[in-house]
Amino acid sequence: MSYSDKVLDHYSNPRNVGSMDKSSQDVGTGLVGAPECGDVMKLQIKVNPQTSVIEDAKFKTFGCGSAIASSSLATEWVKGKTVEEALQIKNTEIVKELSLPPVKIHCSVLAEDAIRAAIHDWKKKNGVEAKAPATAEAHQ
Amino acid sequence: MPGEATSTCWSCGTMRAVHFCSACGKVQPPVPADYFTFFALPRKLSLDTALLEREFYVLSRKLHPDVYAQSQPQEQEWSMEQSSLLNDAYRTLKDPIKRTEYLLRLEGVELEEQSKTATEKARATGEVKKQVVPPDLLEEVFELNMQLEELRMQKKMGEDDPALVEELRKHKSNLEEKYEALLAELKGHWNQWDKLVDSGSEDDRIKVRNQMLDLLNRRNYIRNLVRDVNEALEN
Structure with a gap:
């Protein structure tokens, strides 16, 4: 399988690799994984408490090129957005931007999950209202 | 019940069982069946693998293409198809993990599709997706x-x-x-x-x-x- 130019670009030159202090009040951390391929993805955001704007984002992904590119792109896209805006990012947009083939769609789903998990973590830390977890939804 | 007659034998017209006609014994065209049905087993996971192995060898001998070397081309082809199904079914069912994975697929588990749907639901409702x-x-x-x-x-x-x-x-x-x-x-x-x-x-x-x-x-x-x-x- 060959990667698209954009995947290769993110893969060989990933944006925003790194980590932030997990315990910091304005940092939200999302850690997600795909059991099919064994990928694991960590995405962190730093949110301005006054404006709810995501001022910085970092990621570290262990996985295939598509998973790395998806999370790299995700950090680029969330930066400068408010958390509510970032929650609207769709995996299909990541697929389109990176021209991911069908077998790699789960990488984009993982990246969306990572964004949502990071935002959820930040909201929980800061007492921002979030709905109760929908348990077992992942299997229904 | 799996293994019971489901249609008539192409050769003698008797109601037949899955692999061979119960009356004339001729090999039958493969019917679309899951691996459990192929071995006339219920969809259960605790399985006597020694019994499965014996059944495999019995069927394997009876379905072997060599047995049909002198038969009609159609029968030769069916014996080949049945043999290959038999091998796939045996390999899948004898292994505990493959057997479980196979059963889960039969029971409608589609990991990626379900994960994607759950993500979309989380986006639409604001609920948290369970990992x-x-x-x-x-x-x-x-x-x-x-x-x-x-x-x-x-x-x-x-x-x-x-x-x-x-x-x-x-x-x-x-x-x-x-x-x-x-x-x-x-x-x-x-x-x-x-x-x-x-x-x-x-x-x-x-x-x-x-x-x-x-x-x-x-x-x-x-x-x-x-x-x-x-x-x-x-x-």
Whole structure:
């Protein structure tokens, strides 16, 4: 399988690799994984408490090129957005931007999950209202 | 019931069983059937593999294309198709993990599709998606990957860090223990499932099905991790 130019670009030159202090009040951390391929993805955001704007984002992904590119792109896209805006990012947009083939769609789903998990973590830390977890939804 | 006559024999017209006509004994064209049905088994997970093996050898001899060397071309073709189905079915059912994975697929588990749907639901409702991999295992996977990266880096630089290697070895043996324990746990779920096949509600079956899926997911994760540790230690 060959990667698209954009995947290769993110893969060989990933944006925003790194980590932030997990315990910091304005940092939200999302850690997600795909059991099919064994990928694991960590995405962190730093949110301005006054404006709810995501001022910085970092990621570290262990996985295939598509998973790395998806999370790299995700950090680029969330930066400068408010958390509510970032929650609207769709995996299909990541697929389109990176021209991911069908077998790699789960990488984009993982990246969306990572964004949502990071935002959820930040909201929980800061007492921002979030709905109760929908348990077992992942299997229904 | 699987194995019962489902249609008539192409040759003598008698109602036939799955592989051979019950009256004239002629080989039959393969019918679309799952592997359990192919062996006339219920969709249960506790399986007498010795019995399965015997059945496999019996069918294997009877369906072997050599037996049909003098038969009509159509029969030769059917015996080939049936033989190949037989091999696939046997290979899948004799292995405990493949058997469970196969059953879960039959029972409508589509991992990627379900994960995508759950993500879309989370986006639409603002609810939190439940991850299929438990957080503590994810942490462990992440940390171990960080250590592996460090080890690869050190090796590249020609450095040696016996403490890190020792730590990874310990970690690996812990994972291997977990891996074995998960198989034992999975087998416990087989019994629950098998009981529910005969008498159980759809909801109960889905519950056990999803528990088995969780276990398999965790097991796959650990398997990949052990493989990566081995690679990093050997290279």
